[in-house]
Every structure is written in structure tokens, then in C-alpha cells.
Amino acid sequence: MNSVPDQQESISFAEGSHPTATWFKSLAFFLLIDAQSNDFVPKTRDICDWIQRYDEWFKHLMVADPSKLGLSYHREVSISDRVPLAMADKLIEIGLVSKSIGLGFSISVDLDDPDIDNIFDVLDSGALTGLGILVPLPVVMGTWTAEERKRWLEKLKGIFSRQILVGLIGSVASLRDMGVLSLESVNASNVTIYPFDLDWLTRDNKISYSKSGGCFSRFRVFVDPDGMIYPCVGFLTAEMGALGSIYEPIESTVFGGAPCKFDLSDLAREGPKNHQLPTVRRAANLPLICERHLTYINSIPLK
Amino acid sequence: MQETSDSTEKIASQLIQRMSLFQDMPLTFNALVVEKTARCNAQCAMCYQSAGPRGSDEIGDVEIAVADLLPVIDSAAHDPHIQSRLHLTGGEAFMKLNDCLILFERAKAAGFLDITSTTNAFWAKKPKNALAICRDLHSAGVTGLEVSWDFWHKPFIPIEAINNCLMAAAKYGIGVNLRLLTTKSHSIEEALEGLDQNALSRAGRISSGPVFPNGRASRDIDQNSLFKSGSLDDNCHTSLNLTVNAGGDVFPCCAGLDQTNHLRFGNIRTSSISDIAASMNKSLLIRTIVFHGISALLPVLARAGFTLERENYNSICNLCWSIFKEPEHVAAILAHFSSLESEAVDNAIAVLEKQYPSLVGVAG
Numbered sequence: 001m002n003s004v005p006d007q008q009e010s011i012s013f014a015e016g017s018h019p020t021a022t023w024f025k026s027l028a029f030f031l032l033i034d035a036q037s038n039d040f041v042p043k044t045r046d047i048c049d050w051i052q053r054y055d056e057w058f059k060h061l062m063v064a065d066p067s068k069l070g071l072s073y074h075r076e077v078s079i080s081d082r083v084p085l086a087m088a089d090k091l092i093e094i095g096l097v098s099k100s101i102g103l104g105f106s107i108s109v110d111l112d113d114p115d116i117d118n119i120f121d122v123l124d125s126g127a128l129t130g131l132g133i134l135v136p137l138p139v140v141m142g143t144w145t146a147e148e149r150k151r152w153l154e155k156l157k158g159i160f161s162r163q164i165l166v167g168l169i170g171s172v173a174s175l176r177d178m179g180v181l182s183l184e185s186v187n188a189s190n191v192t193i194y195p196f197d198l199d200w201l202t203r204d205n206k207i208s209y210s211k212s213g214g215c216f217s218r219f220r221v222f223v224d225p226d227g228m229i230y231p232c233v234g235f236l237t238a239e240m241g242a243l244g245s246i247y248e249p250i251e252s253t254v255f256g257g258a259p260c261k262f263d264l265s266d267l268a269r270e271g272p273k274n275h276q277l278p279t280v281r282r283a284a285n286l287p288l289i290c291e292r293h294l295t296y297i298n299s300i301p302l303k
Numbered sequence: 304m305q306e307t308s309d310s311t312e313k314i315a316s317q318l319i320q321r322m323s324l325f326q327d328m329p330l331t332f333n334a335l336v337v338e339k340t341a342r343c344n345a346q347c348a349m350c351y352q353s354a355g356p357r358g359s360d361e362i363g364d365v366e367i368a369v370a371d372l373l374p375v376i377d378s379a380a381h382d383p384h385i386q387s388r389l390h391l392t393g394g395e396a397f398m399k400l401n402d403c404l405i406l407f408e409r410a411k412a413a414g415f416l417d418i419t420s421t422t423n424a425f426w427a428k429k430p431k432n433a434l435a436i437c438r439d440l441h442s443a444g445v446t447g448l449e450v451s452w453d454f455w456h457k458p459f460i461p462i463e464a465i466n467n468c469l470m471a472a473a474k475y476g477i478g479v480n481l482r483l484l485t486t487k488s489h490s491i492e493e494a495l496e497g498l499d500q501n502a503l504s505r506a507g508r509i510s511s512g513p514v515f516p517n518g519r520a521s522r523d524i525d526q527n528s529l530f531k532s533g534s535l536d537d538n539c540h541t542s543l544n545l546t547v548n549a550g551g552d553v554f555p556c557c558a559g560l561d562q563t564n565h566l567r568f569g570n571i572r573t574s575s576i577s578d579i580a581a582s583m584n585k586s587l588l589i590r591t592i593v594f595h596g597i598s599a600l601l602p603v604l605a606r607a608g609f610t611l612e613r614e615n616y617n618s619i620c621n622l623c624w625s626i627f628k629e630p631e632h633v634a635a636i637l638a639h640f641s642s643l644e645s646e647a648v649d650n651a652i653a654v655l656e657k658q659y660p661s662l663v664g665v666a667g
Contacts, residue, residue, distance in 0.1 A: 065383075066329070067329070067383030067384065068383065069328060069329055069331070070329065070331025070332075070383075070384060070386070073331060073333075073541045074333075074541065171504075172495065172500065172503050172504065172509070173500055176492060176495065179492075181490060181491040181492035181495065182490050182491075182492040184487065186491065187485040187486075187487075187490045187491055187511070187513075187530070188485075188487075188513060188530040188531075188532075189512075189513075190510075190511070190512040190513075190532070191491075191510075191511050191512075192508050192509065192510045192511075193508065193509040193510075193511075194507070194508055195503060195504045195505075195506055195507075195508075195509065196504070213441065213444075213445075213446045213476050213477065214416065214446065216387070216416040216417055216446075217416075217417050217446065217447070217478075268416055269416060271476075293476075
């Protein structure tokens with residue numbers, strides 16, 4: 001099994017860094033649950049160690065060139081997709097480690113989670129800087145009883161009363177149907193909605209999309225459950241898209257100067273454009289632009 | 304008692320942190336923002352820029368020529384204190400679409416990685432036009448559009464334009480952030496009413512926030528309908544954008560200070576953007592505002608005889624604009640910071656004289 005390098009080992013900064021390394025300010029984890037050990041996969045300890053090692057390495061890049069100090073702004077750790085709130089203590093641990101080194105911490109939750117009340121412990125811990133709320137599709141909400149709808153809304157209001165940055169991820173139709181967009185607490189807040197519905201995965205099959213733009217604004221260090229790291233969510237689990245692993249020294253990854261199988265700068269500016277890149281869906285709920293890229297790449301005849 | 308102690312500890316900790324940033328942190332800008340024109344085809348009541356068909360109620364009918372902006376873009380693209388984003392806005396910059404395309408292309412060639420623009424999408428009334436323009440925007444390097452839409456835009460912009468814009472931008476892979484503003488009387492729900500669900504699901508984001516009563520909104524919006532937003536003791540050093548307003552004057556943000564006339568840092572027609580940014584970075588006044596927060600100026604104004612009641616302001620941006628739109632406030636603040644700088648020089652000389660008495664009189 002993988003093991004994390006000893007934290008006491010010093011990082012060798014002499015190895016250099018990839019020219020685009022400073023574009024990867026934030027970290028995003030896709031996690032699985034290991035019910036036996038009651039922990040995440042990767043383990044919470046490994047996640048926290050990697051966050052600290054990566055941060056130390058990134059800060060070295062900034063300190064080496066004071067003009068890069070501004071890169072310290074808007075850095076965060078996020079747990080992508082829904083997180084199980086039964087693991088609230090683990091989330092708090094990751095959040096507090098992130099916060100202790102100046103990084104924001106955000107998670108996405110489902111208000112239907114049986115342990116949803118634990119979110120208030122997470123909020124009270126001060127570990128969170130942002131919270132995503134996953135909004136069910138209308139077909140799901142349509143099956144709810146009046147009592148279930150009321151309960152969902154009360155949870156939502158409770159979260160909005162906590163003065164935290166909230167993102168609503170899902171169907172705008174559901175939000176409207178539930179009356180969320182008329183609530184005073186929602187309208188009084190700075191809130192971002194990330195529209196998503198199942199239809200847009202299929203409705204445009206007959207439309208030939210033009211090539212989409214670059215991926216720069218979506219660059220993060222994405223970490224999958226195997227601990228592999230990727231530049232973009234669209235690359236998750238595609239072996240050729242991996243930049244390294246959290247279980248190896250950062251100097252051995254692409255960030256530390258190891259060769260990359262594709263041109264990261266080109267990906268940032270132009271988006272994926274050749275057949276070396278993943279052409280199949282690697283994750284559900286991809287951002288729209290990733291769907292565009294997949295559609296575009298699949299539309300190019302193979303030579 | 305314990306609560307009071309915790310609170311005092313928190314305030315002390317915040318003060319130490321802010322002092323450290325104030326002393327050492329360079330100003331960093333999230334983007335170069337260019338407000339190309341003060342003109343807008345709409346004239347919304349909540350517009351903090353007070354823009355309209357005859358320009359701005361506050362800074363006049365002003366516009367920057369493309370030729371003046373090209374060197375600004377080239378220079379900013381290589382300034383390490385400005386992140387790699389160009390954001391073009393107005394007024395309504397797309398009223399001169401060709402100018403916009405030239406600027407976007409220049410930004411792409413200069414190396415900007417994120418090229419975005421704010422528009423009310425008036426140009427997308429017909430699907431064919433929307434597609435053609437989004438194709439051109441995509442070719443010119445535009446990565447995202449912020450489309451302004453809410454209750455106040457509805458009298459000026461047909462709803463089909465928003466639908467068409469969302470559809471066409473999606474086709475060309477241009478991310479759209481639909482930007483809404485709210486009051487107690489006008490909600491997100493009201494803004495989205497009538498928009499096509501199919502088009503709406505193509506927006507990458509829908510961002511909403513409370514109106515702050517700057518510019519025209521200070522006169523034309525019922526002040527009782529406004530929400531409070533954040534604490535007046537917040538600071539803003541993480542939200543700065545190096546902003547060229549439609550008069551060519553440069554400011555550290557695009558949230559209200561850029562729409563004032565009495566505090567000048569430099570104009571792109573007479574100074575380089577990097578020199579202006581560097582002088583801002585050295586400014587005691589600007590560093591106080593962005594790291595300690597705009598409320599740090601309230602005691603300064605109070606000592607000069609201007610008492611501003613906190614409950615009259617709904618956000619730090621509203622307080623900042625309200626302070627700097629008044630010439631007598633600006634004069635009092637500048638006098639204060641000027642005396643602080645003189646005092647600092649006098650103190651430094653006194654220390655030097657004490658430590659190196661043999662040098663006394665040499666410089667004079």
C-alpha cells in the first residue's frame with residue numbers, strides 16, 4: 001500500500017518546478033469512504049499531510065519570488081462531490097489543518113444526509129469558509145411529502161443564517177419550485193447558483209459544439225481516491241492525465257519538474273486538443289466546459 | 304466575562320494580522336479591469352456607475368480610446384502584481400463591439416489567460432446575431448461573460464436577448480456568469496421569472512448579491528429596501544482589481560471608488576499603468592484602506608469634524624464611495640496622511656541625529 005513520505009524529511013526545492021506550477025493554487029479532493037476504518041480514502045491523515053507538504057512547497061515558490069506573494073490569495077481546499085456528514089470529525093480535522101496554514105476550506109453537502117445536523121458542528125468549529133448545497137432534481141423533489149419539503153427548507157434557512165458563503169449546486173427549477181429564490185435570507189446573501197440538470201448531458205447530442213476555450217480558470221490540484229493528482233476535473237482517473245501522486249515527494253511530480261505527458265500551458269490557454277487526452281467521461285457532474293471539451297474531442301475524426 | 308475576553312483576543316489577533324499585512328504585503332490585483340465607456344444603452348436605477356445613454360451622472364460622458372488602452376494591456380500582462388485576467392466593462396462596452404474585439408485580441412496576444420467582459424447582452428436580441436458575436440468573441444480569446452440581468456434591466460433589455468446570449472455563449476464554450484442584484488422588494492426569483500429554463504441551465508453560474516447604494520442607487524432606490532452586506536470593519540485587500548475608469552483614471556477597485564472624482568492616483572494618458580500601481584502600493588492611505596479596512600478612516604474624519612453614522616451604510620463599498628465622493632472628506636483625509644508622512648520623516652531624522660550626531664548639519 002502507498003505510504004506518505006516522512007513529514008520530517010525536508011523537501012528538496014533544488015529540483016525546480018514546472019513553469020505552470022504557480023497556476024495550481026488550490027486543492028480539490030474526490031474521496032471514498034472506508035467503512036472498516038471509519039475513514040476516508042485517502043486517509044484523513046494522508047490528506048492533511050499532503051495539504052501541508054504541498055502548501056509548504058507552494059509557499060516556497062512565492063517566497064523565492066516576492067512578486068508572487070499575491071498568489072497566497074484565494075487558495076482553498078475543497079472536498080468535491082457530496083461528503084458524508086457521518087465523518088464530520090474528519091472534515092473538521094481537514095478544515096482546521098487547512099485553516100491553520102491560511103487556506104480556505106469548502107465542502108458540498110446533501111441536506112437529505114441522515115447526519116445533516118452534523119453540519120452545524122462543522123460550522124461551529126470554524127473550519128469552513130464556504131459550503132455547497134446539492135439541490136435535488138425536480139423528479140426527486142416531486143416525490144417528497146409536504147413535511148419533507150418543509151424540513152429541507154428549514155435546514156437551508158438554518159445554514160443561510162450562519163453568514164457563510166453558500167453555493168447552490170443543481171437544478172434551478174427545483175430551487176424555484178421550493179421557493180428558495182424568494183427567501184429573504186437567500187436574497188440578503190451573496191450567493192452563487194451552479195445550474196445543473198440531467199438534460200444537458202443528452203439534449204444537445206445533435207449540436208456540433210465549437211472548440212471550447214482554455215482550462216486555466218479551472219486549474220486546481222485534483223486528487224482522486226487513489227491519491228493520483230490531475231490538473232483538471234475532466235482528467236480524473238485518466239492515467240495519462242496524472243501529474244503525480246500524493247504518496248510521492250512533490251519533487252517527483254510534474255509540479256516539481258518531472259516530465260509531463262502533455263502541454264499544461266497549452267491546456268490552460270487552448271483546452272484539450274489532441275487524441276492523447278481523455279475522451280470518455282471520467283466523473284459525473286462535470287462542469288459544462290468539460291462536457292464541451294469531451295463533445296468536441298469526440299467529434300474529431302480519428303486520423 | 305469569558306466571552307468578552309475571547310472577543311478582545313480576536314480583535315487583537317486581527318489587528319496584529321492586519322498590521323503585518325499593512326507593513327509587508329504588496330498590493331495584488333485579481334484582474335486588470337477596463338471600464339471603456341461611461342455610456343450605457345440602459346439607465347438602471349440601481350447602477351453604481353450611474354451609467355446611461357449620455358454617460359455617467361457622476362464622472363460625465365467619457366470614454367477611453369483603443370489606442371490609449373493597447374499599451375496598458377501590454378504592460379499589465381507582464382506586471383507580476385496583476386493576475387492574468389483582463390476584464391472589459393463599461394457602461395456597456397459592447398456598444399462599440401469592434402473596439403472590444405481589438406482589445407480582447409490584444410489581451411490574448413499579450414498573454415492574458417482569462418479574458419472576460421461584463422455586458423447586458425443587448426446585442427443578442429436575434430439568435431443569429433448572438434451566435435455570430437459569440438463566435439467572434441471566442442475567436443478573439445474571450446473565456447467568460449458576466450451578463451447583468453435583474454428587475455432593473457428588464458425595461459431596457461428584452462428577455463430573449465438573455466436567452467439567446469446564454470445559448471450562443473454555450474455553443475462557443477464561453478462561460479456565462481449571470482449577475483443579479485437584489486433588494487427586499489426585488490428577488491432572485493423575480494429576476495429569473497420568464498427566462499427559458501433550457502437557456503438558464505447553460506449558465507455556468509448565477510451570482511446574486513444585495514444592491515449597495517452607490518451612484519444612482521443612492522438616489523433612486525428606496526433605502527429602506529436595502530439589505531446590509533457584511534461588516535463595515537471588513538477589509539478588501541483580497542478583492543482588488545486594478546481599474547481604469549472611463550476617464551482613464553486608475554483605481555485599486557471597481558466597486559465604487561472608481562466612480563469618484565477627488566482622489567487621484569494617475570491617468571493612463573500621462574503615466575504608465577505599472578507606475579501608477581507602484582505608487583498605489585506605496586500609498587499610506589491606500590494601504591490603510593485595503594489592509595485595515597475603510598472604517599479605519601472614520602476616526603480621521605471624526606477628528607476633522609465629519610461624523611459618519613455606521614447605520615447609514617450597508618457595506619464597505621458603500622461606505623468607501625460615500626467618503627470619497629465628498630471633496631471635503633478627501634481633503635481632510637489627505638491632510639491627515641500628509642501630516643503622518645511628514646511626522647514619520649521628522650521622526651526618522653530625529654533618530655538618525657541621535658544615533659549619528661556627527662552627521663547633524665551635514666545634510667543641511
